[in-house]
Amino acid sequence: MTATLAEPAPATPVAVSTGPKQASAWRLYASELRWILRRPRTVVALTLMALVPIAIGIGVTVIGGNAPGRGPAMIMAAVGNGMVLPLAALTVSMTMLLPLVATMSAADALAGEASHGTLRGLLMAPVSRVRLVAVKAAGVATVIVIAVSLIVLLGMITGVVIVGGTEVVTLSGTTLPFLDALGKVGLAAGWVAFQMMALAAIALAVSSLTEHPLVVLAATLGGLIVVQVLGAIPGMEWLQPYLLPTGWTALADVLRDPMPWDGLLDSSAKAACYLLIGLSLTFVRMSTKDG
Secondary structure (H helix, E strand, C coil), X not given: CCCCCCCXXXXXXXXXXXXXXXXXXXXXXXXXXXXXXCCHHHHHHHHHHHHHHHXXXXXXXXXXXXXXXXXXXXXXXXXXXXXXHHHHHHHHHCCCHHHXXXXXXXXXXXXXXHHCCHHHHHHHCCCCHHHHHHHHHHHXXXXXXXXXXXXXXXXXXXXXXXHXXXXXXCCCCCEECHHHHHHHHHHHHHHHHHHHHHHHHHHHHHHCCCCCHHHHHHHHHHHHHHHHHHHCCHHHXXXXXXXXXXXXXXXXXXXXXXXXXXXXXXXXXXXXXXXXXXXXXXXXXXXXXXX
């Protein structure tokens, strides 16, 4: 009798490890955003942003009508002109509060992580340096967008409810309907957010060079003050076109009819250059940083 040989069992595929699997960019971004929004200083800063339009709305309602023509043009334009209130709040916030939020977020993103010893762990994780910097930059940009959105949203609500009016009386004397006013507010919000992102990119580059967040705040905000002083000196006209804050006065052009685009486009191009320079310096530094 012939023995029957059993056929060998099929081989079980063996998974070959190719190294640690990288987390998705969306997962990293969501984790970064949760970490940012849990910081008490972020909550305090965003709360202050929300109070700005409310304070201005109460102010122009209580004393604005009794002091016509006295005060900044954008704030006085909001007297009885509710839809101008978010533009006035953005103008006031751009002087220091929004730069503070942008700089603080950038300082926490890298220098803050380094001071707590967590940045070294992130650099050793299976995440590329480019993706890490991109996630950090996206987190900072999100905080800026949230801050600007709070100012605009509460500014419109306060303007309509407290100040009154759904139309806009422009600085040119014309009256625009609600939808046109809404478009101007949206344009101003996007423009302001982009300007703050450019400032945050410079702060992020400084943040990659130090382990002390206060150094980032002092260097960036101190530099901003010096730049604003230089921009006000008559003998420094040759330097003014290269300074980022000198283009911020173009926000008032949004409230003109017809709206001049030269100042807005020029300041946006300048901000794009600062944004590119800041992110490039950050990428270069982080590519060689070991912790």
